[in-house]
Amino acid sequence: MRSSIVAAVFSFAVAVSGHGVLLAIDGEPGSKTSVGFEVDDNVARNCTGISPCQQDTTIIREAEIAAKTVGFCGRTQLAGPLDTQKEVEEAIKGDSITEVKGGTSLAIKIHQVNADGAGPYDCVVNQSGDDAGQATELVVSNNVPGENGFSPAKFEAFTINVAMPDNFKCTGGSTKDICIIRCRNNALAGPFGGCTAVRQVGAGGGGGDNKAAGNNKKDDKKNNNKNARGFTLKWARRALGF
Ligand SMILES: *[C@@H]1O[C@H](CO)[C@@H](O)[C@H](O)[C@H]1NC(C)=O
Ligand SMILES: *[C@@H]1O[C@H](CO)[C@@H](O)[C@H](O)[C@H]1NC(C)=O
Secondary structure, three states: OHHHHHHHHHHHHHHOOOOEEEEEEEOOOOOOEEOOOOOOOOOOOOOOOOOOOOOOOEEOOHHHHHOOOOEOOEEEOOOEEOOHHHHHHHHHHOOOOEEEOOOOEEEEEEEEOOHHHOOOOEEEEEOOOOOOOOEEEEEEEOOOOOEOOEOOOOOEEEEEEEEOOOOOOOOEOOOOOEEEEEEEOOOOOOOEEEEEEEEEOOOOOOOOOHHHHHHHHHHHHHHHHHOHHHHHHHHHHHHHOO
16 A cells, blocks of 8 residues: 555656746747757657657756756756857857847747646846856746646646846857846756747847947946936036037
């Protein structure tokens, strides 16, 4: 009796070693669609088992990042630890990067393989993609249903909406205009999720070129106007008429 309970619990635990995959990331209308790093089109999406259906799920654990056994984007069964820089360059070469602007929103399609690929998902943007890069928390709406990364859903895709900040500057990749978006749930066996590359366009975007630098100055001015210094500047402008 007892052993059968143990067996049942064990098989349940194995069955829920779970997972979600970032299948498609869409930013500005008309731009390309990004895909999660190391997401493999050949992996079946119609089952829950480790092999084949969890092979390209990304596992992103803080403890592993701290121990430096993985980087910012974790690891998959198929690819092992992900080399973030290499993934970014491959996405640039493959011309498969969606575009983003300040204050707009991303649609991220997450394939939930089984129970603990559920929501809610937390997303951050890493603006430089290198070790100096800040990871800024993003506001997620329309999140994948679930509690602590757990729900009864399986092989089902959900689309979450992720708001980009008003002001940010993507400086990653050889093109110097790439940010990394990382989303993950907080499942015990995970967290599961993934990373992808996005390209900044419009104000503040375009990396090192002069136009972008000019735009940034304008953005800085706008920001300054919001704080006390900017306030003083505004009054000085008014008084002196410049
Ligand atoms: C599951 O998907 C794979 C391809 O990804 C296909 O070969 C297989 O027949 C599908 N199985 C079922 C039961 O639909
Ligand atoms: C941003 O990403 C890089 C990996 O490309 C990583 O080294 C860095 O630590 C990340 N920043 C943060 C704050 O996690």
